[in-house]
Amino acid sequence: MDGAPLYLEPHLEPPLASLLESAAFLHMLVDALGSPVNVVLPDQIARNVERFRTAYRRHNLVGQVFFAHKANRSSALVRRLAATDAGIDVASLAELQHALGAGFTPDRILATGPKSPEFRWLAARSGVTVSADGPGELEELDALVRRHGLPRVRVLLRLSEFETPGAKVLSRQTRFGTSIGSLDQLLDVVERHQETLQPIGVAYHLDTTSLDEKAIAFEGCLLAMDALRKRGFQPRVIDIGGGFGVNYLAHAAQWERFTTELAHAVLGKRPPMTWSGHGYGLRAEGGTLRGALSLYPAHRPVAGAAYLDELLSLPAPALGRPLGTLLLENLYDLHTEPGRSLVDQCGLSLARVLEVRRTDAGVCLVRLAMKASDASLEEHGVLMDPVLLPRSDAHAVTESTARYGGTERAAAARSTEATAGATSAGATSAGATSAAPASPTPVAVHLTGNLCLEADLITRRTVHLPRLPQPGDLLAFVNTAGYCMDFSATHAQQQPVARKVAVHRDGGSWRWCLDEQYWPIIRPGGQQI
Structure with missing residues (x-):
């Protein structure tokens, strides 16, 4: 159980889920506007x-x-x-x-x-x-x-x-x-x-x-x-x-399993699952668990x-x-x-992968073109897995599909994950998709920001991704429109805050405009509605 990936798959509804399937469109936004980018619907x-x-x-x-x-x-x-x-x-x-x-x-x-x-x-x-x-x-x-x-x-x-x-x-x-x-x-x-x-x-x-x-x-x-x-x-x-x-997460079982394993890690009963043993409010005193979990009930x-x-x-x-x-x-x-x-379901934050490296201790660090304050999930106690969108458009479609179900391989992995989750927390919610890995060997990483600051961690917890990201890939942090998108954003070290765009579906394609240019009677391109 200790080595099994601990997924926290985000709950996605059709508009936002559909947007994530358009990896080429999202890469185009970051190419045009820089990283990070906030997208609202x-x-x-x-x-x-x-x-x-x-x-x-x-x-x-x-x-x-x-x-x-x-x-x-x-x-x-x-x-x-x-x-x-x-x-x-x-x-x-x-x-x-x-x-x-x-x-x-x-x-x-x-x-x-x-x-x-x-x-x-x-x-x-x-x-x-x-x-x-x-x-x-x-x-x-x-x-x-x-x-x-x-x-x-x-x-x-x-x-x-x-x-x-x-x-x-x-x-x-x-x-x-x-x-x-x-x-x-x-x-x-x-x-x-x-x-x-x-x-x-x-x-x-x-x-x-x-x-x-x-x-x-x-x-x-x-x-x-x-x-x-x-x-x-x-x-x-x-x-x-x-x-x-x-409701940020797709599965109750994943949340119950994560919080249970976190308690075990704080007590030293399993390997650490956070940076520097951070306990999210929990601590061990004389072999007894103390404190209170300072996390949003995701x-x-x-x-x-x-x-x-x-x-x-x-x-x-x-x-x-x-x-x-x-x-x-x-x-x-x-x-x-x-x-x-x-x-809820009104937006996501995109960040480009800048560097992937391993420390001497074997910890995999993924540095993003983003500060922790640009997607302040940790600050607000909201834990969710990001969605990996590889640079290759074809690969992005395959990866996204495998990540969220729809292939035989994902179905098999979904069964494995559900079984592991049920061991500690009962059955997963009916009809929900799963945080299934895209390959038999998912990778555990820590996501770091682009500030020259030890505390600039996008996630304090270890995050499991379907494969090792590469520079140029995107990570999408979904459902960030409520407080996590720009409530705490700063210009620290003269790093830019995220640009913001508004998107809408036009037939089979996504259209966008800068946030400040959006009006409900005009679509991008000047078309009145």
């Missing part, structure tokens, strides 16, 4: 909006789906989103300017996050809704409106630190929002400033994936709405934020719109009835702020 964000709308309709609810803009700075994605009925959540002055310039009207924009005076002024001046974290922000908004003679500002009161009777549920501490225990003081402020502030509802902020914690917060918001109404206000909105998640069978559906179906902890039903009975609108889940 604007039409996919519209499909993801519809998935959330379907969950709304399933529970007979209305309200707005706001894309958390901080997840990706792409103009193409934002402009395509503006052509749907969705809204956008902006967390900075530049994001607000970007949203207005992309075609969003103020009634479809929500201003959240820490706000500079300039950000607050433009939000109030343009008439967007402001999600306020505390009484200080409400006081500043009131003064701004009075000083400049602005219209009354719509506000959401963002709450945190919810409690429930019975067993205490622990959640991570947050610096956002006002404790539910201080709600009365918050209501005192909006009551005092009714001429300038219009509280349309409440919101919550939680740094968790726990459905139970979110159900507690959801119920707390319902009770807070009652408190608003008792003060004479007419609130209509409950905003439950984001955190709906993405295999999530319930994520995105399905997660929202499950949350709305969950009974409120004290009130007992489903949360969606309670919203409907009170005729409240539901607002959501998905980030990474709304750009």
Whole structure:
């Protein structure tokens, strides 16, 4: 088992999977624009909006789906989103300017996050809704409106630190929002400033994936709405934020096997499987495993719109009835702020292989024309295998097909991998493709960046590829549009950040344009749609 490859095959859906089959097209993009290159699929964000709308309709609810803009700075994605009925959540002055310039009207924009005076002024001046974290922000908004003679500002009161009777549920501490225990003081402020502030509802902020914690917060918001109404206000909105998640991996068995083997490696029960024995939050003390795994739960069978559906179906902890039903009975609108889940399958990051060498210790290093910050999967705790796209077009097609199924050799390897995975974690998900090697001897490598810095590792873990890459080959890091693509990108050591392009399918071919040149009514070449 120790020597068996530990694959973490990415979950791929048709548009993104189809793009990976066009290796010659992707090589052409890197040839033209340099490495690395970020590729986005604007039409996919519209499909993801519809998935959330379907969950709304399933529970007979209305309200707005706001894309958390901080997840990706792409103009193409934002402009395509503006052509749907969705809204956008902006967390900075530049994001607000970007949203207005992309075609969003103020009634479809929500201003959240820490706000500079300039950000607050433009939000109030343009008439967007402001999600306020505390009484200080409400006081500043009131003064701004009075000083400049602005219209009354719509506000959401963002709450945190919810409690429930019975067993205490622990959640991570947050610096956002006002404790539910201080709600009365918050209501005192909006009551005092009714001429300038219009509280349309409440919101919550939680740094968790726990459905139970979110159900507690959801119920707390319902009770807070009652408190608003008792003060004479007419609130209509409950905003439950984001955190709906993405399923990054194709197989639960591979994820379970990897995390199990990682624990064994930290305890010294198997050879190391990371650079310098990095434990991703785990450590060994006296032969005992300590710490907590600091990784995103990369295999999530319930994520995105399905997660929202499950949350709305969950009974409120004290009130007992489903949360969606309670919203409907009170005729409240539901607002959501998905980030990474709304750009799921919306993009990939390409990097060219620069060098392949072995150290004296026999470790294979693959250096890429990319910095770790250009595809910050490790920083965000997201582990997935990259897809190898060899330089030869013919070879690329064969390699890609073998890598993801469709040949007899891949089917045989798929059976072997499934058996190995089932040994530690049960059967793989039905109908999914496999991370089958393209040859009987896959290679274990470490992926490094192009900075003169020891810490510039694209992956800390050992990655298994179907064959040894060659200089000029490409590695495609898929599904990076949510936070991993450009959230942390820098110009360190004067190395360039990734150029970004938007692509779409035109008949049997892929077409592209620079991200900033994309508009939903014009395709590359000037053709209006």
